[in-house]
Amino acid sequence: MNKQELVDAVAAKTGDSKVATGETIDAVIAAITGELTKGKTVQLIGFGSFSVGARAARVGRNPATGAEIQIPAAKTVKFTAGKAFKDAVNGG
Template identity: 85%
Template sequence: MNKQELVDVVAARTGASKAATGEAIDAFIGAVTAAVKKGDTVQLIGFGSFSTGARAARVGRNPATGAEIQIPAAKTVKFTAGKAFKDAVNGA
């Protein structure tokens, strides 16, 4: 499912216009992005939580030449599915 398909489904279920639904989804994505960028955790009970993680610097290899390269440390985004979401996916 892509973003437009998500907008269509949510608009159909809520009866709201597609334009308003698209703006609401954009606002939701923006709010989650801003919070996680700031280092906060966004927890949606029953769905899951978004948070930041850390990836340490490490040595990698260039697959074409075999030369070692330094891969810098980086922040990552983690999503942990909530129990209700896991249960729904697993058919419980």
């Protein structure tokens, strides 16, 4: 499912217009992104939690040449599925 398909599905369930639904989804994504850029966690009970993690700097290898390269440290986004979400996916 891509973003437009998500907008279509949510608009069909809520009865709102696709334009309004698209703006709402954009606002939700912006709010989640904003909190994560501040280093905070976003918890959606029954769905899951988004948080920021850290990946340490490390040495990697160029697969084409075999030369060693330095991979810098980076922040990552982690998602942990909530119990209800896991149960729904697993048919529980």
